[in-house]
Each structure stands twice: as structure tokens, then as C-alpha cells.
Amino acid sequence: MSIETVSIELRKQLCEIGRRMYDRQFCAANEGNLSCRLSDDEVLCTPSLHCKGFLQPDDLCTVDLQGNQLSGTRRRTSEILLHLEIYRQRPDVRAVVHCHPPHATAFAVAREPIPMGVLPEPEVFLGEVPLAPYKRPGTQEFAETIVPFVHKANTIILCNHGTVSYAADLEHAFWMTEILDAYCRILLNARQLGQVHWFTPKENRELLDLRLQWGFEDPRVSAGIPDEQLAEHPTSSRLWKQLGADRRAFPRP
Numbered sequence: 001m002s003i004e005t006v007s008i009e010l011r012k013q014l015c016e017i018g019r020r021m022y023d024r025q026f027c028a029a030n031e032g033n034l035s036c037r038l039s040d041d042e043v044l045c046t047p048s049l050h051c052k053g054f055l056q057p058d059d060l061c062t063v064d065l066q067g068n069q070l071s072g073t074r075r076r077t078s079e080i081l082l083h084l085e086i087y088r089q090r091p092d093v094r095a096v097v098h099c100h101p102p103h104a105t106a107f108a109v110a111r112e113p114i115p116m117g118v119l120p121e122p123e124v125f126l127g128e129v130p131l132a133p134y135k136r137p138g139t140q141e142f143a144e145t146i147v148p149f150v151h152k153a154n155t156i157i158l159c160n161h162g163t164v165s166y167a168a169d170l171e172h173a174f175w176m177t178e179i180l181d182a183y184c185r186i187l188l189n190a191r192q193l194g195q196v197h198w199f200t201p202k203e204n205r206e207l208l209d210l211r212l213q214w215g216f217e218d219p220r221v222s223a224g225i226p227d228e229q230l231a232e233h234p235t236s237s238r239l240w241k242q243l244g245a246d247r248r249a250f251p252r253p
């Protein structure tokens with residue numbers, strides 16, 4: 001495929017993911033933004049102040065890795081700095097999805113860590129989902145809040161803001177946001193029923209093994225985390241105190 005054909009296909013796919021993101025109510029009005037790499041140093045992204053549900057390929061912008069706009073008649077999203085920080089840190093990442101899905105964002109607002117060891121899908125496809133500190137959206141300071149976690153996770157909760165997920169392509173990056181928000185919705189429903197049943201250490205290990213079989217990397221393996229601590233947020237729990245985060249709604253037994 002020629003470079004132009006790839007670019008046209010990626011533009012169409014980005015508009016399609018925008019439509020799905022809006023239809024799933026992961027972004028209200030003009031919220032949320034999407035991007036994907038066109039090359040190692042050129043990124044296609046959504047424009048500012050445009051509903052993601054009704055994007056056309058010509059609405060999209062391109063930027064370099066410093067955020068300078070290269071093409072597009074509309075202004076690039078102000079949150080591109082977050083995407084670019086991820087691309088700079090992770091050469092393997094080719095697509096980033098940022099939005100405010102209501103159930104996952106409820107955890108971001110409550111500063112409640114995403115529980116581990118409850119449901120197979122988030123265990124296998126997400127692993128640990130860290131909480132990144134709050135900074136004003138659109139700033140470089142905000143973009144850098146993900147740096148401590150970006151090599152250890154592919155989905156991050158942004159405190160008092162929303163979520164970001166990233167992968168080798170847009171479809172995969174979007175999935176992770178979908179899995180996370182569905183999981184958070186189930187957790188909130190289960191809590192209304194009164195209790196959550198947790199996996200045993202052996203069951204957590206089985207799901208981690210399945211995650212590895214599916215080809216996902218997991219920092220808990222290289223860190224040699226024992227079975228009993230797999231669901232204890234080994235990557236991010238040391239930062240909870242300074243964020244005011246704790247397992248209040250979903251305390252482990």
C-alpha cells in the first residue's frame with residue numbers, strides 16, 4: 001500500500017473510532033481526542049472543539065512530535081501533548097485514545113484504584129491500571145503525569161479527568177478503554193448488590209499466565225511479584241498516599 005493509501009485508511013479509521021467513542025458516551029460534546037502515528041515523527045490527530053461522533057477525514061490535523069501543526073484547516077487538539085509524551089516514551093505505540101468514560105472517570109474522581117482480581121477480562125487485557133496525578137489539562141505538566149507508568153501499563157486513569165489507553169493500533173487502544181469502562185460499570189453495579197467476590201492468589205496467577213500466553217507483557221513478572229500480591233497494585237500503590245487515593249469503596253478482604 002502506498003503512503004497516501006495508508007494515510008486515507010487511517011483517517012477513515014480514526015473517524016470511525018471517534019464515532020464509536022461518542023456512541024458509547026465516552027465523551028460528551030467536544031470532549032476526548034484520538035491520534036495515531038503516520039510515521040515515526042508525524043501524528044494524525046483530532047481537531048479541537050469538534051464532536052468526535054461526526055468527524056470527517058478532512059477535519060483531522062497532523063503534527064510533529066513537538067506538537068507543531070503540519071496540516072489541517074482546524075486547530076489540533078489542545079491535549080495532543082499527552083499523546084505526544086506517550087509516543088516519545090514508547091516507540092512501539094502507534095495509537096492513543098483519551099476520553100472521559102463515565103464509569104471509569106467516576107473512579108478517577110473518587111480516587112479509587114481500579115480493583116484487581118475480580119473479573120477475567122481486565123486481568124487478561126489490561127493488567128494493572130495505575131492512577132496518574134491531576135494537573136491542568138492541556139499543559140506539558142499534565143502530559144508528564146503519565147511518565148512513571150507509561151512503560152508499565154497500557155491504560156491509565158487520569159485523576160479528576162478521565163482515561164488514556166494506547167497500543168499498536170487504534171482498534172486495540174479503543175478496546176482497552178471499552179473493557180475498562182465496562183468493568184467499572186460492573187463494579188459499581190456489584191457494589192449496589194452489596195459485595196464483591198475476589199479471586200484467590202492461584203486464580204490471579206492463572207489469569208496472569210493467560211495474559212502472557214496472549215502475548216501481553218506485564219511488569220509483575222519481571223518484578224517477581226508473588227501470587228499473594230498480584231492484585232495489590234505493585235506498580236502504583238506507593239503513590240496513592242500523595243494522591244489521596246485508597247481502596248475505600250472496594251477494600252480487599
Ligand SMILES: [Zn+2]
Nearest residue numbers: 032099137162
Ligand atoms: Zn480530557
